[in-house]
Amino acid sequence: MDFPTENIKEINWDFPGSRTQFLTHKYHSYPARFIPQIPRTIYRMLLKSGTSKVFDPFVGCGTSLVEAILSQISAGGSDLNPLAILISRVKTQPLEMNKLKNYWLDLQKIFNPDLQIYKGHQFSQRDFVFPKRHLSTRFSEDSIYIFSKILDFIENNILELDFQDFFKVGLSSSVTTLTESKKWEKVNIWRTFRPKIDSMIKIMGEFNERINSFSNQMRNDIRIADSRDLHFIPEETIDCIVTSPPYVNALDYNRIHQYNMSILGYD
Numbered sequence: 001m002d003f004p005t006e007n008i009k010e011i012n013w014d015f016p017g018s019r020t021q022f023l024t025h026k027y028h029s030y031p032a033r034f035i036p037q038i039p040r041t042i043y044r045m046l047l048k049s050g051t052s053k054v055f056d057p058f059v060g061c062g063t064s065l066v067e068a069i070l071s072q073i074s075a076g077g078s079d080l081n082p083l084a085i086l087i088s089r090v091k092t093q094p095l096e097m098n099k100l101k102n103y104w105l106d107l108q109k110i111f112n113p114d115l116q117i118y119k120g121h122q123f124s125q126r127d128f129v130f131p132k133r134h135l136s137t138r139f140s141e142d143s144i145y146i147f148s149k150i151l152d153f154i155e156n157n158i159l160e161l162d163f164q165d166f167f168k169v170g171l172s173s174s175v176t177t178l179t180e181s182k183k184w185e186k187v188n189i190w191r192t193f194r195p196k197i198d199s200m201i202k203i204m205g206e207f208n209e210r211i212n213s214f215s216n217q218m219r220n221d222i223r224i225a226d227s228r229d230l231h232f233i234p235e236e237t238i239d240c241i242v243t244s245p246p247y248v249n250a251l252d253y254n255r256i257h258q259y260n261m262s263i264l265g266y267d
């Protein structure tokens with residue numbers, strides 16, 4: 001494939017003034033992510049909607065994949081970080097709105113904003129599900145308990161994996177918001193989680209409309225893998241690799257996501 005180098009020089013790759021937070025790009029923050037306009041522009045220059053396939057071996061939170069779907073291009077990606085894979089899958093997976101809203105109603109019936117939660121509910125009596133360790137340096141026991149109960153509900157009451165993952169991303173995004181809060185000792189998890197899910201559901205409706213009938217069924221094409229071994233990709237199946245490699249000495253991805261990973265049970 002010839003690369004149109006002349007066009008590349010004419011583009012301002014900073015895309016000043018462009019909106020970068022829209023549709024599912026808004027679901028979850030992630031360090032050093034792409035400006036969505038970068039992969040989008042590359043696709044427009046090089047690929048054909050409907051027939052091309054791209055791959056991102058450092059997929060992070062899936063910016064390149066979301067942009068691929070919006071351009072009706074098939075895509076896959078991999079990353080070492082399980083949280084990255086979770087977020088990428090959720091950001092690219094259209095969900096049936098009625099089901100999504102019903103799961104959310106079920107969850108809201110059990111929890112309530114005044115934290116009078118987990119009274120008379122059907123949860124098993126299992127205790128804290130997380131090893132508390134570093135979590136307890138950031139969150140009170142009560143908070144950890146509430147996180148654990150929300151996760152408990154998600155894993156035991158939402159049987160479809162794509163829907164489970166959707167709520168897990170909302171929970172993880174709330175963890176990020178709360179750990180960044182200056183008044184973190186007094187956090188109210190439910191009051192962070194509830195508007196987050198409300199907003200994600202609204203965005204999902206918009207996303208479904210935007211991608212129309214183009215659905216790539218990407219779940220199996222987004223996987224945990226070390227980019228040094230991509231043997232699972234069959235020969236001659238990828239037209240273009242679009243990626244932004246890790247800032248190895250500048251960002252400690254594990255540390256940045258340590259609370260999210262613990263709360264989702266990934267450590």
Ligand SMILES: C[S@@+](CC[C@H](N)C(=O)[O-])C[C@H]1O[C@@H](n2cnc3c(N)ncnc32)[C@H](O)[C@@H]1O
Nearest residue numbers: 032033034058060061063079080081226227246
């Ligand atoms: C700069 S970020 C990519 C951000 C992405 N473009 C986005 O928009 O979210 C680099 C990613 O490389 C991943 N990574 C680091 N070393 C890796 C390896 N050996 N194999 C696969 N992924 C790796 C990190 O987990 C991180 O998600």
